[in-house]
Amino acid sequence: MSKVILKGGTIWTADSVYVADIFIQDGIIKTIGQDIQYQADEVIDLAGKIVMPGGVDVHTHLDAPVGETTTIDDFASGTVAAACGGTTTIVDFATQQKNQGLVETVEMWHEKAADKAVIDYGFHISVTDLYEGSMTDLGKVVDSGVTSFKIFMDYPDTLMLDDGEIFRVLQAGGRYGAKVCVHASNGKVIDRIAEDLVYQGKTGPEGHLLSRPPATEVEAVNRAIAISRMADAPLYFVHLSTEGAAYALAEAKDHEWPVDGETCTHYLTLDKELYFKPDFEGAKAVLTPPLAGEKDRDALWKGLRTGSLSIVSSDHCPFCFEQKKIGIDDFRRIPNGGSGIEHRIQLMYADGVVAGRLTPQQFVDIVSTAPAKAFGMYPQKGQIAIGSDADITVIDPDGVTKISAETHNMRTDYSLWEGWERAGRIVRVFSRGEEIVRDGVYVGAAGRGSYLKRRTI
Numbered sequence: 001m002s003k004v005i006l007k008g009g010t011i012w013t014a015d016s017v018y019v020a021d022i023f024i025q026d027g028i029i030k031t032i033g034q035d036i037q038y039q040a041d042e043v044i045d046l047a048g049k050i051v052m053p054g055g056v057d058v059h060t061h062l063d064a065p066v067g068e069t070t071t072i073d074d075f076a077s078g079t080v081a082a083a084c085g086g087t088t089t090i091v092d093f094a095t096q097q098k099n100q101g102l103v104e105t106v107e108m109w110h111e112k113a114a115d116k117a118v119i120d121y122g123f124h125i126s127v128t129d130l131y132e133g134s135m136t137d138l139g140k141v142v143d144s145g146v147t148s149f150k151i152f153m154d155y156p157d158t159l160m161l162d163d164g165e166i167f168r169v170l171q172a173g174g175r176y177g178a179k180v181c182v183h184a185s186n187g188k189v190i191d192r193i194a195e196d197l198v199y200q201g202k203t204g205p206e207g208h209l210l211s212r213p214p215a216t217e218v219e220a221v222n223r224a225i226a227i228s229r230m231a232d233a234p235l236y237f238v239h240l241s242t243e244g245a246a247y248a249l250a251e252a253k254d255h256e257w258p259v260d261g262e263t264c265t266h267y268l269t270l271d272k273e274l275y276f277k278p279d280f281e282g283a284k285a286v287l288t289p290p291l292a293g294e295k296d297r298d299a300l301w302k303g304l305r306t307g308s309l310s311i312v313s314s315d316h317c318p319f320c321f322e323q324k325k326i327g328i329d330d331f332r333r334i335p336n337g338g339s340g341i342e343h344r345i346q347l348m349y350a351d352g353v354v355a356g357r358l359t360p361q362q363f364v365d366i367v368s369t370a371p372a373k374a375f376g377m378y379p380q381k382g383q384i385a386i387g388s389d390a391d392i393t394v395i396d397p398d399g400v401t402k403i404s405a406e407t408h409n410m411r412t413d414y415s416l417w418e419g420w421e422r423a424g425r426i427v428r429v430f431s432r433g434e435e436i437v438r439d440g441v442y443v444g445a446a447g448r449g450s451y452l453k454r455r456t457i
């Protein structure tokens with residue numbers, strides 16, 4: 001029976017900010033109040049610190065085959081990095097390979113994560129191959145707690161589903177109460193533009209940007225919304241990057257259609273100019289959809305403030321520079337993905353709250369509460385309330401964080417935010433009441449994370 005009191009911190013939740021003590025027993029928040037005097041094994045003074053629900057990152061790719069390689073962080077390194085960055089729950093994408101069963105895919109992801117993950121984790125299933133019986137298998141997957149599916153409108157030769165198949169998966173989602181997550185980019189058009197660029201000798205990383213103009217995202221978003229109306233099923237867009245997409249979601253919300261979406265840390269903070277860096281450096285920013293421009297960033301921040309977008313995820317899909325060099329002669333072969341699981345909360349705190357773009361409540365909502373609600377984990381996760389898991393992140397507002405590949409915990413040998421210095425420092429992290437990060441260093445046991453069987457929506 002462990003008993004801990006977190007004393008005098010300033011508690012930030014998605015709807016309030018107040019100073020209080022938190023009493024934790026056996027990993028659960030038991031009491032929140034003023035000057036709690038219960039017997040405890042430990043009393044931790046958090047006066048002057050921000051105390052928020054642990055981050056919930058619903059978009060990661062750990063130990064995942066992508067293109068011709070595999071992401072460099074596994075469930076051990078990736079979740080340690082997540083924890084050090086204040087994230088206490090992830091939902092990772094279990095991606096079906098062609099000719100692989102859906103149940104088998106989820107089993108494979110359980111093997112990857114068990115005994116390695118140090119924070120609690122769930123899975124989405126990425127559906128890429130509709131075999132006979134696949135819809136029945138989706139039902140079994142949902143029963144096991146994997147209550148969201150991802151579909152691709154991109155990568156025609158490997159992952160893409162056609163419109164009829166998307167319709168079927170949406171219908172299944174509606175039937176089983178599962179959320180369908182859409183990667184919205186018009187893959188067929190992208191492939192044609194990319195082919196032309198290579199034919200013209202434009203084989204460098206900037207080809208990734210040029211082959212994916214904003215309209216390839218906006219068209220796919222609008223098409224997916226239309227198909228979801230036909231299937232009468234809810235929809236969630238992953239990694240939205242453009243002004244047009246943010247507007248399409250605002251319009252869908254105006255109609256009160258059940259359409260929701262996320263953007264990612266990199267779309268809010270980085271610019272497409274990175275693709276033009278010399279010496280193949282632009283490859284480090286090859287992720288999909290590509291980084292965009294200032295007016296897109298402004299629209300995404302506005303979307304988060306007004307509610308057309310509700311979540312910021314990392315889309316952590318990490319590769320070392322050497323892996324990116326697979327595409328040295330042809331940008332189409334550069335593995336798509338960036339690494340950001342560790343700095344999502346730090347950057348949203350600094351560039352969101354400190355920069356005056358988000359209120360504390362909006363910040364907590366988009367990095368913790370809204371993702372927990374959207375994916376069947378609330379109020380166990382994403383909340384500081386009596387009965388919730390004591391997953392708690394402590395930020396020192398007087399601290400400073402300097403981002404560098406030399407000091408981060410991810411296995412990537414570069415950072416897209418290299419050298420960025422930002423206000424605030426994540427100093428302590430608790431997962432189910434256990435202190436797992438102290439002074440920014442992981443101090444928990446190996447493999448202590450638990451699988452989260454998520455609820456349907």
Ligand code: URP
Pocket residue numbers: 061183239286287288289315317336337338
């Ligand atoms: O570039 C990205 N986003 N890679 C990860 C796979 C995906 O589409 O989310």
Ligand code: ZN
Pocket residue numbers: 183238239288
């Ligand atoms: Zn995607």
Ligand code: ZN
Pocket residue numbers: 059060061315316317
């Ligand atoms: Zn992704």
